[in-house]
Structure formats: structure tokens, C-alpha cells
Amino acid sequence: MTAPLVILQPGNSVVTDLGRTKGPAFGLPVNGALDQFSAKAANILAGNPDNSPLLELTALDFRMRATTDLLIAVTGAPLDLTVGGRTCPQWEPVSVRAGETVAVRGIHTGLRAYIAVHGSFTVPALLGSCAPDTVVGFGLKLEEGTELPTRVATAPITQPHFGLPLFRLGLTRPAFSTHPVIDVTDGPDVDEFGDTADLLFTSQYTVSPRSNHIGLRLGGALPERQLSSEVLSRGVPVGAIEVPSRDELLVLHRGRGVTAGYPVLAVVTSRSLDTLAQARPGHTITFRKTTVAQATATHRAACLELDRLRSTIQTVFGLLGIGAGERWHELSPASGS
Amino acid sequence: MPAPSTLDIYESGDAALRVVARSGDADADWATVHSLAGWLATAGVDGVHGAVPTYDSVLVEFDPYLTSARQVRAFVLLAMRQLDFAGTGRRKPRRFDVPVVYGGSYGPDLERVAEQQGFTTAEVIARHTGKTYVIRCLGAPAGSPMMDGPEFPFPVPRLKDPRLSVPAGAVSVAGRQAVIAPAKAPGGWCVIGQTPLTVLDAAREPLVPYVPGDELRFRQIAEADFDSFAGQFLEAQP
Numbered sequence: 001m002t003a004p005l006v007i008l009q010p011g012n013s014v015v016t017d018l019g020r021t022k023g024p025a026f027g028l029p030v031n032g033a034l035d036q037f038s039a040k041a042a043n044i045l046a047g048n049p050d051n052s053p054l055l056e057l058t059a060l061d062f063r064m065r066a067t068t069d070l071l072i073a074v075t076g077a078p079l080d081l082t083v084g085g086r087t088c089p090q091w092e093p094v095s096v097r098a099g100e101t102v103a104v105r106g107i108h109t110g111l112r113a114y115i116a117v118h119g120s121f122t123v124p125a126l127l128g129s130c131a132p133d134t135v136v137g138f139g140l141k142l143e144e145g146t147e148l149p150t151r152v153a154t155a156p157i158t159q160p161h162f163g164l165p166l167f168r169l170g171l172t173r174p175a176f177s178t179h180p181v182i183d184v185t186d187g188p189d190v191d192e193f194g195d196t197a198d199l200l201f202t203s204q205y206t207v208s209p210r211s212n213h214i215g216l217r218l219g220g221a222l223p224e225r226q227l228s229s230e231v232l233s234r235g236v237p238v239g240a241i242e243v244p245s246r247d248e249l250l251v252l253h254r255g256r257g258v259t260a261g262y263p264v265l266a267v268v269t270s271r272s273l274d275t276l277a278q279a280r281p282g283h284t285i286t287f288r289k290t291t292v293a294q295a296t297a298t299h300r301a302a303c304l305e306l307d308r309l310r311s312t313i314q315t316v317f318g319l320l321g322i323g324a325g326e327r328w329h330e331l332s333p334a335s336g337s
Numbered sequence: 338m339p340a341p342s343t344l345d346i347y348e349s350g351d352a353a354l355r356v357v358a359r360s361g362d363a364d365a366d367w368a369t370v371h372s373l374a375g376w377l378a379t380a381g382v383d384g385v386h387g388a389v390p391t392y393d394s395v396l397v398e399f400d401p402y403l404t405s406a407r408q409v410r411a412f413v414l415l416a417m418r419q420l421d422f423a424g425t426g427r428r429k430p431r432r433f434d435v436p437v438v439y440g441g442s443y444g445p446d447l448e449r450v451a452e453q454q455g456f457t458t459a460e461v462i463a464r465h466t467g468k469t470y471v472i473r474c475l476g477a478p479a480g481s482p483m484m485d486g487p488e489f490p491f492p493v494p495r496l497k498d499p500r501l502s503v504p505a506g507a508v509s510v511a512g513r514q515a516v517i518a519p520a521k522a523p524g525g526w527c528v529i530g531q532t533p534l535t536v537l538d539a540a541r542e543p544l545v546p547y548v549p550g551d552e553l554r555f556r557q558i559a560e561a562d563f564d565s566f567a568g569q570f571l572e573a574q575p
Contacts, residue, residue, distance in 0.1 A: 021386040024398060025378065026543060027480035030386075127542065135478045135522050136539050188347035188355045233476055233483055233514065235389030235396025237353035257477025258389050258396075261512070267350030270401060295351035296401045303402040 003067035004147035005117065008101065011060030015121060015140050015148070018051045020129035024258045030238060031131040031254050034213055034277030035112050036270075037174060037302055038076040042116035044310045045073030045093050045169070047323045052120035053130045055142075057113045059280070062104045064148075070096045071118035071154035071322065077110025077176055077278055091173055093118075093313075095156040109176040110278030118322065119152025134255070154322060169316075171309050174274065178283050183272045183290045183298070187241065189263035196223040200241070200266060200287050205249060209281040213255035216276060217248040218285060223265055231261045239268035251276065269295035271302055344369075344417060346410055351401045356413055357394045367473060369420070370395040371549055376416040385409060390549065391474040391483070430471070431551045431573035435517065436558040436566060437508050439465075439530040443560070446496075446527035450510065454489050461529065462557055464488050465508075470515060470553045478522035479537055480545040482553065486513045499525030506532045508555065519545055530555075533566035546571055 007013075018039065019032025033039030033056055040050045048054075055062075057076075074081050074090050081088045084100035096102055107113055123130045123140055132139025140146075190197050205220035222243055236242075240252045242262040251268060252260075253276065268276060269290060279285060290298075317323050347355040356373065358366035374388035374395050384403030389396040399409050439462050440447040451458045470484040486493070492512045500523060503509070507518040509526035516526065519537035537544050547553070551573070558566075 021398075024389045024396075025374070025387040025475075026545075027475035027477060028544070029477070030398075126539065133479075135520050136537065136544065137520065138539050185348060185350055188349050232392045232394075232512075233474075234355070234391045234394040235353075237349045237355075237396060237398065239350050239352075259391055259474070259476035259483070264349065267353075269351050292348050292351050292406050296405055299351060299401050 003098070003153075004149050005070075005121070006065045006067060007063075007142050007144060007146040007148070008065055009061060009063040010142040010144060010146070011062040011104075012058040013060075013062050013142050014056050014132050015053050015123050015142065016056045016131045017053050017129055019131050019254060020127050020133070022127045023129070023133075024235065026127065027258055028127070028133060028136065029214075029255050029258055031133055031213070032129065033114065033131075034254055035076055035110075035114070035274045037274045037306070038112070039114045039116075040306050041091065041171065041309065042073045042075040042114040043120075044306060044313055045075070045091065045171075046071060046116035046118045047093070047313060047317045048116055048118065048120055050306075052116065053123050054117070054120065055115040057104060057107065057115070059107055059111055061106070062115075063101055065101045066096045066098055068098050068150065068153040069155050070150060071157070072096055072102065073116050074104065074113060075116075076113035077107050079107045079113055080105045091171055092169060093157075095154070097156055109178060111280045112277055117150055118154050119150060122149040122151060157320060157322075169309065169312055172305060176278055178280075179286065180275045180279055180283065181286050181288050182276055183269045183288050183295060184239075184241065184266040185269065185290060185292050185295055187264035187266045190265055192225050192227050192263045193223045193243075193265055194226040196226070197265060199223045200249075201289055205285045205287070207279045207281050207283045207285065208248060211279075211281060213253055215253055215256060216251045216279065218251065219248055222246070222249060225263055231263060233259045233261050236260045236262075236264060237267055239270075239273050240264045241266040241268065253277065270299045271295070344413070346413060348406055349396065351406065352399055354397045354399075354406060354409055354413065355394055356397060359393070363393065366393040369417075371474075372420050373413065373416055376420060377412070380412075380416070382409075382412050385412070389474075391476065428550065431547070433547060433551065433553040433571060434574055435508075435532050435534065435553060435555050435571065436562075437466075437530040437532050437555050438560050438563050439557055441560065443563070444508070444528055444530035446509075447529040450493055450527050450529055453493065454491055461487075461489075465510070465515070465529065466555045466557055468554075470555075472547050472549055472551045472553060474549050475545065476516070478518065479520040480543075481516050481519055482536075482545070482547055482551075484515045484553065486510050486515045489513075493527055495525040496527065499523055500528075503528060504531065506534065506536065508532060531563075532571075533558075533563045534569055534571040536571045538570060546573060 205218035
């Protein structure tokens with residue numbers, strides 16, 4: 001309906017959402033944004049439903065040009081964001097004027113960043129999700145010159161007092177570190193590893209460059225399975241930690257094959273999966289044992305934080321007339337008649 | 338009516354439970370976990386994304402903001418009581434016929450498997466084509482039909498060095514299992530042949546034509562006939 005976004009420098013970017021939750025029952029991984037908290041926050045800050053299609057950038061610089069006025073929000077790992085050459089804040093809504101270039105440079109400390117656009121994009125879906133699936137060969141490929149159809153134009157929001165930030169929403173940004181601590185609960189097969197299971201908590205692990213959205217490969221002291229019996233293929237959760245070889249620990253992420261025949265030593269908590277999504281090759285990881293009850297409480301606290309942000313945004317955008325435009329006009333008496 | 342099943346339920350992180358059926362009867366356990374997955378899918382339990390049933394277990398995935406491991410465990414037990422009462426109503430299986438070129442570049446591990454089983458390659462092919470397989474579950478990658486393997490004397494070891502790429506249509510065995518690869522993917526199973534049929538069609542839903550419980554037979558074709566099936570989809574027999 002509106003003029004598209006034009007990709008100038010795709011870097012390593014995809015259009016994704018929160019994932020294909022219907023996929024696993026059909027043998028497809030859930031996929032979707034690897035750092036779910038940052039992805040949800042970007043959509044909320046852009047006034048979108050949490051699950052709207054958005055851009056996920058991994059490691060590399062990225063540029064795109066708006067051909068209409070847009071409202072965007074950039075979250076995830078620390079980076080330098082410029083719009084039309086002006087430095088702009090991350091984790092805040094940002095206005096982009098038609099013709100301006102949005103540039104993301106120097107993603108650091110973490111690995112992935114998210115760009116949400118108010119109104120989102122029109123993109124194809126499979127089983128209710130636009131998330132790419134590299135195995136099935138589904139997903140929009142972003143290349144130089146790719147045009148992403150946006151759905152809503154948003155007139156620039158101007159701040160009369162030059163120099164003051166437009167928004168100050170007070171979201172607690174997640175911490176980013178080159179030595180992240182990752183919470184895990186005991187896996188269903190922890191007993192098969194005997195005493196060696198504790199190695200997971202007394203060692204440090206280094207992220208291998210062979211890590212990706214399917215799983216992170218970690219070098220370090222490896223727990224060893226004490227049995228040699230065969231395991232029938234079964235469903236494995238996102239976050240499952242396995243020891244498939246003598247070289248590396250494998251931590252499955254959202255692109256994981258839904259079934260596997262390796263015993264599950266431990267499972268990364270939902271909240272720590274977001275932290276893991278930001279771990280770069282070379283970063284050092286420490287695992288910490290927690291309980292399902294504690295992990296659930298931590299996850300819910302993060303969700304509540306996002307709920308508060310959503311209600312703040314709805315109030316602010318409501319006052320600015322963003323997102324509720326048509327209804328506002330319907331309710332207003334016709335002027336000048 | 339099936340005998341009430343014994344279930345073990347394991348925590349699998351804060352967003353999943355692994356439920357394992359342990360009646361001692363593999364067929365009964367398989368029926369139980371698939372009925373349970375079906376019940377959870379149709380019951381529309383708040384916060385439960387879905388269930389991944391395989392042979393004797395089902396992984397139940399949920400959003401820990403909307404529900405909890407404790408609540409989902411209670412739902413699973415409720416489901417089991419209802420299933421024990423109602424029985425596992427099974428639909429009539431459909432049948433699939435899968436033409437396969439065995440050996441050579443189509444099945445690079447055929448000779449290895451023959452040697453390991455103490456068979457000629459012809460005997461391996463005879464065992465592989467001599468059985469009606471029940472599709473036990475849809476697995477990785479891309480909705481692969483996972484089946485109990487052919488009648489071999491020994492389990493088939495997985496490759497020590499998994500291949501980085503196995504083509505779509507690859508027909509493989511490993512352990513006591515058999516499978517067809519719907520899409521190109523890395524793989525550590527022994528590839529003994531390849532079907533020229535297209536199994537996965539990303540342009541339609543469902544992506545693959547079979548469901549767990551359907552039946553499948555392999556049929557040997559000559560290498561010269563491989564191309565004559567080009568572009569044809571795997572379809573259920575009328």
C-alpha cells in the first residue's frame with residue numbers, strides 16, 4: 001500500500017518474527033528471532049503487535065532507505081544507529097523521513113540487532129510465520145535492492161526543544177557481556193552423565209565460530225555419557241545441551257531439528273536463550289544451575305517488563321495519534337462543514 | 338480399550354515437558370504418545386504451543402508466561418484419563434509407494450551396510466523392500482517420515498563423520514530406524530538409495546503428504562528410470 005523500504009546493504013539480515021510455533025508438530029523447527037526479548041521490545045517500541053515481522057541483523061553492518069515517512073525502533077546488541085546521518089538512540093522509537101537512509105554499524109559486545117517498523121511489512125508466511133527455514137528453503141532473501149513493502153506511513157514526530165530526546169521510556173535494557181552467565185535446569189537425561197554432569201558448572205566454555213541459529217558449539221571440559229545404549233529419536237527442546245562428539249558441547253537454539261537421538265544433559269532457560277543469542281564466537285560462557293520454578297519466575301518478570309513498556313507506548317502513541325489514527329478521525333466531529 | 342498406560346514425565350527446561358510411555362509394548366506406547374499429542378492439539382490448552390510425538394515419547398512445548406510446567410503436567414494427566422476412557426481412535430492408514438534406485442551414487446553407503454550386516458547388497462535391498470513400514474512420526478529435517486527399520490540382524494551404526502549435505506529423496510537407515518529425506522540437509526545416517534519423487538512441497542500445506550500411522554513400501558527401480566519420475570510428487574495410493 002505504501003512505498004517500500006529499499007535494502008542498500010543487507011549485511012547478514014533476515015525478515016523474521018517470534019517463530020513458527022506450529023512447526024515442531026510437523027517436523028519443522030520453531031526458528032524466529034533468536035533474542036526474543038529484544039525482538040518483542042523492538043515491535044512494542046514501534047507500536048506493533050509483538051509477533052509482527054521485523055528485521056534481524058546478525059553481526060554485520062546494514063543500511064536501508066525509506067521511501068516514505070516511517071517510525072522505527074532498533075534493539076538488541078549495542079551498535080551505532082544513524083538516520084539521515086544523525087545519530088539516533090537504540091531502544092527508543094525513531095522517526096525516519098522519506099528518502100533518508102537508516103544505517104546500523106559496529107554491532108558489538110552482542111551479536112544480533114532488531115529493527116521493527118511501525119505497521120510492519122507484507123511478507124509471505126508458512127504455517128503462520130514468516131521466519132526463514134533454511135532446510136525447507138522458505139524465507140525472504142534480502143539482497144542489495146530488495147524492496148520490502150511497508151504497510152503504514154508515519155509522519156515525523158518532532159520535538160520542539162532541539163537536543164532533548166524525543167522519548168525516555170525507561171526500559172531496563174538487557175545486559176550484554178563477553179562473559180555471559182547462562183542459567184540451565186537439569187535435563188531429562190542428566191543421570192546418564194553420572195558425576196561428569198557437574199563439569200558443566202565448574203568449567204568455562206568458549207563459543208566456536210561454527211555456531212549458528214541451529215545451535216551453539218562450545219569448547220571446554222565435556223561431560224561424558226556413562227551408557228552406550230541406543231537412544232530412539234525423540235523431540236528435543238530449544239535450549240537442549242547435548243554432547244554429540246568428543247570435541248564440543250552443543251546447545252540447540254531455535255533452528256534446531258525437532259527430533260534427535262542424543263541424551264539431553266541440561267536445558268537453557270527461556271531468558272538465558274536470549275543471552276545466548278547474543279554470544280559471539282570467542283566469548284566465554286559460564287553455566288549456572290537453576291530450577292524450573294526460578295526460571296519461570298525470571299521469564300515472567302521479563303514479560304511483565306515488556307507488558308509495562310507496551311502500556312506506556314500505547315498511552316504515548318495514543319496521545320500522538322499513532323496507530324489509532326482512523327478511529328480518532330471517526331470519533332472527531334467533521335471540521336469545517 | 339487399551340490398558341491404562343504408565344507415563345513418566347520429565348522436566349525439559351522451563352518451556353517443555355518430555356512425556357514417555359512405558360507400557361512395555363512399543364506399539365501401544367506409540368499409539369499412546371500420538372493420541373496424547375492429538376488431544377493436546379485439539380484441546381486448545383492456553384499457552385501450549387504443540388506437541389512433538391515420536392516413538393515412545395512426546396515433547397510438549399508451552400509458553401511459561403501463559404502456563405507452567407506444573408499446569409501442563411496436570412493437563413497431560415487429565416488427557417491420559419480421557420484417552421484411557423475413550424480409547425485411541427485411529428484413522429485408516431493411507432499407503433505410499435516409493436520407487437528407489439539403490440546403491441552407486443544414489444546410495445553410497447549400501448555396500449558398507451551390506452558388509453556390516455553380513456549380507457550381499459541384493460539381500461539388503463530385499464530386506465528393505467520386503468516390509469510394509471508404519472510412519473511413526475515426522476522428524477528432522479523438514480518432516481521426515483521416521484519408521485522402524487528393515488529386518489536386519491544388527492543395528493546400523495551412524496556415520497563417524499556426518500555428511501554436510503545429503504540430497505532430498507535420500508533413503509537411509511540407522512540404528513533400528515529408516516527414513517526418507519524430504520529436503521537437502523546434513524546427515525549422519527547411512528544412505529542406501531534415493532527416490533526420484535518430490536516429498537516436500539514448500540508451496541503447499543501440509544508440506545509433506547503423510548501423517549504418523551500411514552504405511553509405506555519401497556520398490557526398487559532401475560537407474561535408467563530415475564529421470565522418468567522427475568517432477569512427480571509422493572502421493573497416497575488411491
